[in-house]
Amino acid sequence: MNRIEQNKITIIRFFECFTHDASLEFQENWIHEDVQFILSFAHLSGLTQVKNLFLKERSVFENLNYNLVQSNIVVEEFSGAAFWNMTGKQVYSWNGIPATFNEVNVPGASLFSFDDNGKIKEVRIQIDMFSFMTQLNAIKKLYDF
C-alpha cells in the first residue's frame, strides 16, 4: 500500500472513532502524540485531549456518525481533506447547551496534516456552526437578517 492510500485509510479510521462502538486502542500508532485539533471554538492539544473529545461527542450525540463519501476524500503525501455530514441526536449537554433531543445534520470539512511516519499531526475542522447552533436551538439572533 502506498503512502497516499494509507493516508486515506487513516482519515476514514479517524472518523470511525466518533461512532459509539469503535475501538480507541492503539491510536498512538496513527495519531501523533502531540496532535493539534483546531476548531473555530476550541483548540485541543495532544492525543489524550483528542481521545476525550471522541468519548465526549459519542456520549452527547446518540448514534453519532460522520457520513463520508470516498470520492470526497482528497489526499496528498503529507495532507488530506475530507467532506462529511455529521448526524446524531443530542441527548446530553454540549458546551453549555442543554440536551435538546434534536436530531442534527451538519455539513463540514476536515483538513489533515501527516508527519513523516504517516501519523496525523494536525486536524482543522470547518463546521457549519451557524446551522449546528440553529439545530441545537442555541442561536439567539438580535435581529432578523
Place this chain on the structure above:
Amino acid sequence: MALSPVENNEVCLTFFHSAWNTGVVLEDLLASDAIDHSFVGGKTKSEPGSESFKQIVGMFRHAMPDIQITILDEIFAADKVVHRWSLTGTDTGGVMGMPASGKSLTFTGTTTVRMNDEGKIAERWANVDELGLLQQLGVVPPPPGA
C-alpha cells in the same frame, strides 16, 4: 484533455483570486454545466451556472469593496482541489442587508472544486464560518467567556 492536479489548482487559484480580489468571475474557467453548492443561512443550496457564485461575490464585494482572499491551505489530487481560505475586508456597505458596521471583518472557510476533463471548474462546494462572521457583526452574541 484533463489537466494535472497542479494545473487544476492553478486554475482554481486564478479563478478565486480574480473573483474575490477584483470582482471578475472568469466564466471561461467554468464548465457550461457547472454546479455551485453552498450553505447559506443554515440551508444547502445547489444551483447551476455562475449566477449563484456571482451573487455571493457581488454581495460581499458591495459590502466590503477592499475584500481580499488569502489561501491558507491547498490540497489537490486527481480531479479535486481543496482550499482553506480567509476573506478580510472593511464593512463599508453592509453585509447581508445589514447596516454598514465600519468594522474590519475576517471569516474563514473551505472550498472544494471538482474539475472536468476539459480543465474547467465543474462543481464547487463551499463551507463558510457564517457564525463567526455574524458574531463579528454583532448579530449573534459571542459565546459566554469569549
